[in-house]
Amino acid sequence: MTFTLHGQAVSRGVAIGRAVLVASSRLDVAHYFIAPEQAEAELARLRRARDAVITEIEQLRAGLVHDGMEAHAELAALLEVHLMLLQDVQLQDGVKHWVRERHYNAEWALTTQFEQVARQFDEMTDPYLRERKADLEQIVERMLRVLQGVGSPVAAPTVGDGATTGDPLVLIAHDLAPADMLQFKHSVFAGFVTDVGGKTSHTAIVARSMDIPAVVGARNASQLVQQDDWVIVDGDAGVLIVDPTPMLLAEYGYKQRQGVVERERLARIKNTPAVTLDGQRIELLANIEQPEDTVPALSVGAVGVGLFRTEFLFMGRGGRLPDEEEQYEAYRRAVEGMHGLPVTIRTVDVGADKPLDHHRRDEHLNPALGLRAIRWSLAEPAMFLTQLRAILRAAAHGKVNILFPMLAHLGEIRQVHAMLAQAREQLDRRGAVYGPVRIGAMIEVPAAALAVRLFVRHFDFLSIGTNDLIQYALAIDRVDESVTHLYDPLHPAVLRLVADTIAACVEAGKPVSVCGEMAGDATMTRLLLGLGLRSFSMHPTQILAVKQQVLRSDTRKLRAWAQQVVASDEPALLLAD
Structure with a gap:
């Protein structure tokens, strides 16, 4: 049955493809007290997790340079933000406090300090800075995945998600870190949809830098859309259409082709004086x-x-x-x-x-x-x-x-x-x-x-x-x-x-x-x-x-x-x- 979800249009154009769902990256965290003599061992676990995430992000950043992806300068900038947050003194000192003074286990200490810092971001009025809370949340969750031995929430396309049929793919997620999105830079992803985010969220920035259609703030999209559903992302109207009718597919297919022609036409005026x-x-x-x-x-x-x-x-x-x-x-x-x-x-x-x-x-x-x-x-x-x-x-x-x-x-x-x-x-x-x-x-x-x-x-x-x-x-x-x-x-x-x-x-x-x-x-x-x-x-x-x-x-x-x-x-x- 066809239904429509509304969000914010952040990157124009139309994408049509099969949905690839990425579950929310929030992980269940164990909460338990440790013996005082275990504190240094827990902190060592946290340092190893942080260093592993830093290494992963630095490799992704180096990959951008190696690939000559000059058009993705904003992606590199977002990775820099994540590296800065990973080495943030307030985050590190707070985690040490919860482990040494309150005897929280590593995962509990990390999430507790995240909640403390996140409140400061919630109070911000500037939307760009306020939405950097998502970046902090993502580096914390990447560390949690390392601590728990859980792989990235983003996996390469496999059978059943359109990879074997050559169908274009549309990524549907609650939220997604730029480092995870970079894993798909050579894939057939045609668009992005997230439950959360605004015009200045990291997902919006990534979508614009990749010049692909995107809708953010679509609320429960990741829960309502099913794996492999055909979807249409209307980046101009901020709309996600799920299980579209043949008539809608034909209509948006035409609009998509017109968009390609329009982008090619726009590219030709790059060096034309604006007169x-x-x-x-x-x-x-x-x-x-x-x-x-x-x-x-x-x-x-x-x-x-x-x-x-x-x-x-x-x-x-x-x-x-x-x-x-x-x-x-x-x-x-x-x-x-x-x-x-x-x-x-x-x-x-x-x-x-x-x-x-x-x-x-x-x-x-x-x-x-x-x-x-x-x-x-x-x-x-x-x-x-x-x-x-x-x-x-x-x-x-x-x-x-x-x-x-x-x-x-x-x-x-x-x-x-x-x-x-x-x-x-x-x-x-x-x-x-x-x-x-x-x-x-x-x-x-x-x-x-x-x-x-x-x-x-x-x-x-x-x-x-x-x-x-x-x-x-x-x-x-x-x-x-x-x-x-x-x-x-x-x-x-x-x-x-x-x-x-x-x-x-x-x-x-x-x-x-x-x-x-x-x-x-x-x-x-x-x-x-x-x-x-x-x-x-x-x-x-x-x-x-x-x-x-x-x-x-x-x-x-x-x-x-x-x-x-x-x-x-x-x-x-x-x-x-």
Whole structure:
């Protein structure tokens, strides 16, 4: 019987194949007390398990390099995250406490400490960092499998799962570690579906880097789908169709073939300048999390990095902050990786609700409105100056912009200018080499959007962070599943804030970009062009689809229509016309 499951669309396209089920990687863990004299033996078991997992992941990472899989730079980045978490001091020290002080057995101690650390991730408001809890869970489960002598939950395709018939396969799982997924990099997997996850989950990142259709957050898919069922993954709509009728198979087969043709067509415009029909040159930039992400960015024709999220350098370290040299090396690699194209580096967007400031995190009852982003940076001047010095030094190697997140007050604006001047003075006293930078502010707090003319007077450029702007404008927690249906980029108030910000920058002659999900949504491209936007920053996999819309657009004809959309009570209806 045909039925449909809904989730989140994270990687576009259609996949049709037989389901390969991967059971939840959660293992039953024995809970028992050990004698005090057994503590060191239990800790030795844990060290061997950790070392075995590290060796396995390092072999997988080396395999990526050996295979020349440059397009999978994000996979390598996720493996790096897992290696960092495996060596996390907080995780290790906590496990030692449970074994030595409470006399828990190794497995019990490991899962207990995981639950302790996982609570910190649950309190995070940034979806990218919040979903790194899944990475921590996966490295713990990999260690548990080693401790218990259990093999990987992912096995090579065998008889009965489509391998013998040559049918394409679709992976259905509760959740899946990137290291496990890499075991299938030469297989016939056509798509992925997971019960959990969001747009920034590791599964979503892997699916986008592999350029395969994927749906995440499909709830009970792994329980409702049976092994070898025919399934359709609609990565455009976020839908999984199980046991489709012949008519549905034919319909989606046609859509799939059209998708292949479309991707081939998009690939041909990679080197075509992004210029509208009326001659407007549009800047299409990439959002990255790691220096290695410059490779996929350049492969799709990005003309720079519009947002380098530096949070990756700070996470999974048990509260230990990266020093100036470590940050400088990361920023330098990103700058050099873009071969002279500009790189916009956003200062760290973490805070007391993130696992970096454990002493104060419990004081903040509403982390989304607490000491995060620039507020946290200004509250920790030593950390902030370290990052600013590292960015300034990296600017000696190419074009660099500095972007400050979550500014809202004139006092904050003056403080960041003063801190930047202080960082330069410190480098001067050391005789260190550094380069010039342009400085910009993110418009992601409604107050900043309403006071945008204040911002254009103090910054070289602005960048609209639509994800947070929507969240704060509509009072919606965008990671709370119970209210995500109210998260609406086409709400009239949101569009007005975006339109007014763009208009103020155009009037002042200051560059402005959009770096949130709205920038990478090809259905929004014409509207943003009509509002005067000329710079878009997005995930590299979204660039070619947006470029296609740019090449087909005449901004002169879009202006009046865009204003009608913004003024409408129901913008979505006009956008669909």
